[in-house]
Each structure stands twice: as C-alpha cells, then as structure tokens.
Amino acid sequence: MNIGYIILIPLIPLVVFLVLGIFNQKIKPSVSGYVGVFGLLVSAALSLYAAYQYFFVFGKTDGFYQTFSEKTVWMNFTEILHIDMGILVDPISVMMLVVVSVVSLMVHIYSRGYMKGDDGYTKFFAFLSLFTFSMYGLVLATNLFQIYIFWELVGVSSYLLIGYYYTKTTAIAAAKKAFIVTRFADFGFLIGILIIGYYTGTFDFETLNNPEGSAILNWAVTSFMGLSVITWALILIFIGGAGKSAMFPFHIWLPDAMEGPTPVSALIHAATMVVAGIFLVARLFPMFYFVENGFALNIVAYVGAFSALFAAIIAITQNDIKRVLAFSTMSQLGYMMLALGVSGYEGHDGVGYMASMFHLFTHAMFKALLFLGAGSVIHAVHSNFLKDMGGLRKYMPITNITFLIAALAISGVPPFAGFWSKDEILVAAYDQNKLIYYIGVFVAGLTAFYMFRIYFGIFWGKEKYYEHKPKESPLSMTFPLMVLAFLSITAGFIPFSEFISADKAGFEAHLNYPLAAIATLVGVMGIMLAWVFYKKESSLSDRYANALGPFYKWASDKFYFDEIYMFITKKILFKRVSEPIAKFDRNYVDGTMVGIGNKTVLTSEKIKGLQSGKVQDYAFAFIAGAVIIGLVFIYLLTS
Amino acid sequence: MIEGITIYEILTLTTILFFIGVYGFLTRRNLISILISVEMILNASVVNFVIINKYLYPDELQGVLFSIFIIAVAAAETALAVAIIINLYRQISSVEVKDTEVMKY
Numbered sequence: 001m002n003i004g005y006i007i008l009i010p011l012i013p014l015v016v017f018l019v020l021g022i023f024n025q026k027i028k029p030s031v032s033g034y035v036g037v038f039g040l041l042v043s044a045a046l047s048l049y050a051a052y053q054y055f056f057v058f059g060k061t062d063g064f065y066q067t068f069s070e071k072t073v074w075m076n077f078t079e080i081l082h083i084d085m086g087i088l089v090d091p092i093s094v095m096m097l098v099v100v101s102v103v104s105l106m107v108h109i110y111s112r113g114y115m116k117g118d119d120g121y122t123k124f125f126a127f128l129s130l131f132t133f134s135m136y137g138l139v140l141a142t143n144l145f146q147i148y149i150f151w152e153l154v155g156v157s158s159y160l161l162i163g164y165y166y167t168k169t170t171a172i173a174a175a176k177k178a179f180i181v182t183r184f185a186d187f188g189f190l191i192g193i194l195i196i197g198y199y200t201g202t203f204d205f206e207t208l209n210n211p212e213g214s215a216i217l218n219w220a221v222t223s224f225m226g227l228s229v230i231t232w233a234l235i236l237i238f239i240g241g242a243g244k245s246a247m248f249p250f251h252i253w254l255p256d257a258m259e260g261p262t263p264v265s266a267l268i269h270a271a272t273m274v275v276a277g278i279f280l281v282a283r284l285f286p287m288f289y290f291v292e293n294g295f296a297l298n299i300v301a302y303v304g305a306f307s308a309l310f311a312a313i314i315a316i317t318q319n320d321i322k323r324v325l326a327f328s329t330m331s332q333l334g335y336m337m338l339a340l341g342v343s344g345y346e347g348h349d350g351v352g353y354m355a356s357m358f359h360l361f362t363h364a365m366f367k368a369l370l371f372l373g374a375g376s377v378i379h380a381v382h383s384n385f386l387k388d389m390g391g392l393r394k395y396m397p398i399t400n401i402t403f404l405i406a407a408l409a410i411s412g413v414p415p416f417a418g419f420w421s422k423d424e425i426l427v428a429a430y431d432q433n434k435l436i437y438y439i440g441v442f443v444a445g446l447t448a449f450y451m452f453r454i455y456f457g458i459f460w461g462k463e464k465y466y467e468h469k470p471k472e473s474p475l476s477m478t479f480p481l482m483v484l485a486f487l488s489i490t491a492g493f494i495p496f497s498e499f500i501s502a503d504k505a506g507f508e509a510h511l512n513y514p515l516a517a518i519a520t521l522v523g524v525m526g527i528m529l530a531w532v533f534y535k536k537e538s539s540l541s542d543r544y545a546n547a548l549g550p551f552y553k554w555a556s557d558k559f560y561f562d563e564i565y566m567f568i569t570k571k572i573l574f575k576r577v578s579e580p581i582a583k584f585d586r587n588y589v590d591g592t593m594v595g596i597g598n599k600t601v602l603t604s605e606k607i608k609g610l611q612s613g614k615v616q617d618y619a620f621a622f623i624a625g626a627v628i629i630g631l632v633f634i635y636l637l638t639s
Numbered sequence: 640m641i642e643g644i645t646i647y648e649i650l651t652l653t654t655i656l657f658f659i660g661v662y663g664f665l666t667r668r669n670l671i672s673i674l675i676s677v678e679m680i681l682n683a684s685v686v687n688f689v690i691i692n693k694y695l696y697p698d699e700l701q702g703v704l705f706s707i708f709i710i711a712v713a714a715a716e717t718a719l720a721v722a723i724i725i726n727l728y729r730q731i732s733s734v735e736v737k738d739t740e741v742m743k744y
Contacts, residue, residue, distance in 0.1 A: 612740065613740035613741070614736065614739075614740060615673070615739065616664070616666075616673075619664055619665060620665055623661060623665070
C-alpha cells in the first residue's frame with residue numbers, strides 16, 4: 001500500500017504549467033496542446049490506478065475504508081499546533097481525483113479544437129494545468145490550512161481563466177467579480193480556520209474528524225452568543241464553501257463567470273472548482289454532524305435547498321445558453337448541499353452524504369458534457385443566445401445526441417446517471433425533512449423543464465439564418481463529448497454506496513421505487529411541458545410569460561440581486577462609509593502632515609535672510625557665542 | 640621652567656596673540672589674510688599646550704606631543720583652505736570675502 005506515487009498526480013500538471021508558462025513564447029501552439037494533454041493523460045492514468053488500488057486492493061480493512069496520509073511538518077506554531085503539508089487518501093479524495101482528472105483530461109482534449117488559432121493558446125493550457133494542479137492539491141489536502149492554500153490557488157486560476165479574453169471589458173469585470181465575491185466569502189473561511197485552530201489545537205482532518213476525538217467531544221466547552229464556538233467556526237467555514245460553490249447569497253459571480261472560454265466553464269464552473277464547497281463540507285462532515293447536534297448542518301441543508309429552488313427559477317428565464325447552464329449548476333450544487341445537510345452518519349442513515357458525493361460525481365460528467373456541447377454549438381453559430389439558434393440537429397448530429405443524453409441525465413430520466421444520484425438525494429431528504437423533499441421534487445421538475453427548453457431551442461424549432469452554414473465540430477471536440485456521454489449513461493450504475501459513506505463502512509443502497517417513480521414522473525412532466533412550449537416555435541411561451549407578469553420579469557432579472565449588491569456597495573458602503581473615511585483621511589490625517597511640512601518650508605523661507613553668506617559674520621557670531629557661554633560658566637554657574 | 644619668566648607672563652603673551660588672530664579673522668577682507676589669522680590663533684593654543692606642560696607637569700610629554708599633532712593638522716587644514724581658495728579664484732576671479740557671498744543659500 002505504497003501511496004507515495006499519488007504525490008505525482010498533482011505534481012505533473014504543476015510541471016506542465018511551469019514548462020508552458022516559462023517557455024510561453026518559444027513553444028509552438030501545436031506542441032503545447034500535446035504537452036498539456038499528455039501531462040493530464042499521465043496524471044489521469046495514475047488517478048484511476050490509485051482509485052482502483054484504494055477501492056479494490058488495500059483500502060478496506062476490518063470493513064472500513066481506512067484513511068492513509070503522508071505528511072511533513074511545514075510550519076510550527078506551538079508544540080502541538082503546526083501546519084502540515086502532505087496527501088490524504090480516503091474515499092472522497094480518491095473519488096475527487098477521478099472526477100478532476102477525467103473531466104480535466106476531456107476538457108484539455110476539447111480545448112485543442114475549441115481554442116485553435118487563439119493567440120493565447122499556450123497560455124490557456126498553462127492556466128488549465130495550474131488549475132488542475134490546485135484542484136488536486138485541494139482534494140488531497142491533509143489539514144485546513146493546506147486546503148485553504150489550494151482553495152485560494154483555484155480561486156486565482158479561476159480568475160485568470162475567466163479573464164482570459166482580457167481585451168473584453170465584460171470578461172475583466174466578471175473575473176474581478178468572481179475573485180472579490182469568493183475572496184469575501186473566504187474571509188469567513190479563514191476566521192473559521194483560526195477559531196478551530198485556537199479552540200481545538202489542531203488543523204488536521206484526521207484528528208478533527210475522529211468521532212471519539214477531543215475536537216468533537218469537547219464542542220460544548222466554550223460558547224458564544226448561545227452557540228458553541230465550534231459551531232460558529234463551522235458556519236464560517238460553510239460561508240467560505242458557499243462562496244466557492246455559488247450558494248445563495250454568494251451566487252452572483254457564477255453567471256458572470258461564463259464570460260470565460262467555454263471549456264473553462266465546463267471544467268471550473270461546472271465540474272470541479274464549484275464543488276469545492278461541497279467537498280469541504282463533506283471533508284468536515286463528522287464535525288458538522290456531531291457538533292451541537294448538527295446545528296450547522298441544518299443551515300447547510302436550508303441554504304442548499306433555497307439555492308436549488310432560486311437558481312432553477314432564474315434558469316427558466318435566461319436566454320443566454322451558458323447562463324442557463326450556470327444557474328443550472330448552481331441549482332444542482334444546492335442539491336448536493338441539501339443532501340449533505342439532511343444526511344445522518346451511520347450505515348444507511350448516511351445516505352445523504354453518499355448521495356451528495358454520488359451526485360457530485362455524476363453531475364461533473366453530465367454538466368461538463370452540457371457545457372462542452374454548448375461550446376460546440378457556440379463554436380458553430382458564433383453566438384451565446386438562444387434566439388440565434390434553432391434546427392441545429394441536422395447539422396450537428398453528434399452534439400445533438402450527446403447533449404440530449406446529458407439533458408436526460410440531468411432531468412433524472414432512468415437509466416441515465418442523474419436519475420440514480422438524484423433519487424438517492426430525494427430518499428435522504430424524504431427521511432429527514434419533508435419540506436426539503438418537496439423543494440427537491442419541484443426543482444427536479446424545473447430542471448427538466450429549463451434543460452429541455454434550451455435543448456429544443458437549440459436543436460429543434462425553426463431554422464435561423466446563419467452566416468456560415470453550421471457544421472459539426474472536429475473530432476478533437478466531439479471525442480470528449482462521446483466519452484462524457486458514455487460516462488453520463490453508465491456512471492449511475494456504479495454501486496457508489498459501497499465505496500463512499502459517511503462512516504466509511506459502506507452499505508447497500510436500494511432503489512426506493514415509489515420515490516423514484518414520483519421523481520421520474522415530475523421530470524418527464526417537465527420535459528413534456530418544454531415539448532409543448534418549445535418544440536415548435538410558438539407564441540405560447542411568450543403568452544405565459546406575459547401572464548406571469550412582474551414575477552417573470554423579476555426572475556429574468558435574477559431577482560435584482562446584482563442590483564441589490566451594487567446598491568449596497570456603491571450607494572451605502574462606498575458613499576456612506578468609505579467616502580467619509582477617505583475624506584477624513586485626506587483632509588485631517590494627510591492634512592496634518594502636509595501642514596507641518598508646509599509650515600516648515602514657510603518658516604525657513606522667512607528666516608533664511610539671517611544667513612548673510614559673509615564668513616566673518618558667522619565667525620563673529622561663533623566667537624561672541626563662545627564668549628557668552630564662557631562668561632556664563634565663569635560668573636553664573638560657579639559660585 | 641625658564642629662569643625669570645613666570646607662567647602668567649607667557650599666558651598673557653599667548654592670549655594677546657590669540658586675540659590678535661581673532662581680530663584679524665574678523666576684520667581682514669582678504670581670504671589669505673584670514674587664513675594667516677587662523678594660523679595665529681592656532682599658534683597661540685600650541686604655545687599654551689607647551690607652556691602648561693612645561694610648568695605644571697615637567698615630567699610628562701603629552702602637551703608637547705599634542706602641539707606637534709596640532710601643527711600637523713594645521714598644515715593639512717592650510718593646504719585644504721588654499722586649495723579651496725584657488726578653486727574659488729578660478730570661479731569668481733577674486734579672493735575677497737565680500738565676493739564669496741554668492742555662495743549663500
């Protein structure tokens with residue numbers, strides 16, 4: 001059970017990043033694409049090998065999946081409190097390795113076609129490798145500080161890639177927005193980490209997550225405002241996770257992040273980086289579950305459920321296909337959060353935890369597929385907007401089929417991947433919290449509806465006028481589509497619950513037929529509704545939109561959350577707080593210093609006439625002074 | 640110890656020499672003359688060192704050594720001053736004190 005080679009998995013993309021970054025100008029684009037793909041190929045192969053080794057060969061002893069780690073002390077604070085660097089191998093980190101490497105590999109291959117002829121081709125691959133390295137580091141982190149470091153690194157790479165088209169002002173604004181909003185949330189994360197470090201004396205996941213460990217048993221020792229400090233820390237950490245995972249109210253950056261190239265959206269803003277928040281909660285799940293009887297976990301559940309509903313409603317009204325997918329991502333992330341929130345710990349109670357990870361896995365596959373399919377369409381028609389598309393199924397058969405598979409998967413139609421994971425989530429919610437269950441079912445219907453709205457809008461309906469006749473994308477782009485489509489069909493059949501569960505023992509999950517039937521029925525209803533509305537170009541949808549009136553307008557303007565944030569920052573924070581402080585600083589603090597300087601200059605200007613420039617005047621003054629001091633000493637100070 | 644001459648007489652002499660130097664320093668118009676006056680002030684103090692050493696501590700030599708030290712420093716200082724004056728002359732073609740006022744602030 002040598003796990004040393006796992007360190008290579010993150011290091012290979014790092015080396016690729018350094019090579020492509022340093023020799024940016026010297027490497028020909030045709031070579032750099034191969035370098036990027038090859039590096040990822042090796043690390044994906046290693047990830048799959050590691051997963052096979054862990055799950056089937058050495059991982060399970062005494063009925064439990066063991067946690068292996070190798071680490072070295074990086075920074076010492078006190079005798080007991082230190083920050084380590086290392087790798088942690090347990091079921092979820094191995095699963096994440098597989099997700100990250102598969103999606104990243106597909107996106108790398110796809111980018112070779114999609115970014116062809118772009119000026120920053122090599123740079124693009126360098127950034128992709130940097131991101132992949134950071135994400136691997138994040139999932140393998142052994143302690144809170146290490147995860148925080150990589151957490152910021154993925155934030156930076158996301159910033160770089162959103163702002164990839166740096167000549168576009170909207171892209172720059174979106175990159176800044178993404179960075180600032182997530183950074184703002186990460187502030188909570190950092191405070192949470194520090195609180196945990198102060199009160200438990202460790203950052204290490206293995207120590208923190210031990211259900212019999214002191215961190216969990218002693219949660220009630222110190223309290224603050226009626227809650228345990230550990231609960232506060234967990235809530236703050238969840239805020240950090242919510243920022244990365246675009247949970248309400250930190251969701252505003254995700255739709256704008258679609259300004260980046262489409263492969264980036266597929267990799268970062270659908271499959272991997274945005275699930276970091278879910279991964280973080282899952283990573284600390286025992287703490288969330290045991291501390292204060294899961295108070296923080298309840299917050300997770302409600303925030304997740306609300307985000308799922310909120311985003312699904314907005315998604316229906318958007319006309320930019322990438323934005324629809326962005327809100328859909330947010331909604332599905334809400335699903336994962338709520339699944340974690342309603343999960344128990346032992347045996348079959350932990351179905352929510354397992355379902356969340358399962359959904360993370362399947363969602364990564366079909367959402368990456370949706371984005372890459374959308375990218376293929378955008379590549380063909382040179383527009384993001386639904387109104388410029390229609391009837392494309394004749395021109396792009398492979399994109400059509402694969403997009404349909406992904407849409408069916410996300411809508412929860414059996415036997416596609418999304419059906420299985422969504423069903424587990426609904427089972428978990430049904431057992432714990434009926435309100436969240438109903439929200440989940442409703443969102444499932446909405447998901448099917450908006451997804452088939454854009455599917456019919458793109459591939460069916462009336463053919464639009466195209467400047468160039470759209471044609472199917474090259475093989476480098478369709479090959480990843482086909483691989484991901486295959487995974488979207490088959491990923492659901494993996495017996496996930498045997499590998500991943502909250503207590504790491506594994507259990508056997510059964511399909512709950514009534515619940516599965518309800519969810520499927522709702523999904524199919526959503527699809528039928530979309531069929532009626534959007535299969536043929538008709539005014540039906542417009543009439544309903546008009547009938548809904550202001551509500552439709554609110555939703556299509558994203559419930560004015562951007563405007564609210566703008567109002568709060570610009571009108572209240574900048575105008576009422578920052579500006580007076582800036583004024584005070586400029587006028588009083590700076591003013592005092594500048595005044596002292598000016599006064600000195602003025603005074604010296606006035607007294608400089610005393611210097612005559614005549615040597616003898618100076619000498620006289622000197623001698624007279626000496627005489628006076630002499631007299632003083634002789635007659636006054638001696639008695 | 641010099642027969643028939645007390646320390647007070649010699650100190651009076653050096654004081655007179657000192658103040659002649661001071662007077663010359665303050666009243667001369669020519670930089671070279673001022674330099675000569677400075678030398679007189681220095682010489683007065685050198686004589687003081689030697690005399691005080693001779694009369695008060697006849698067995699010691701510090702005062703005499705110190706006077707040699709002062710003479711060396713004075714020579715260096717004179718060389719420097721003359722160099723400055725020559726440079727000044729090249730600039731303003733004058734060694735008069737009143738013409739050096741151009742150097743003020």
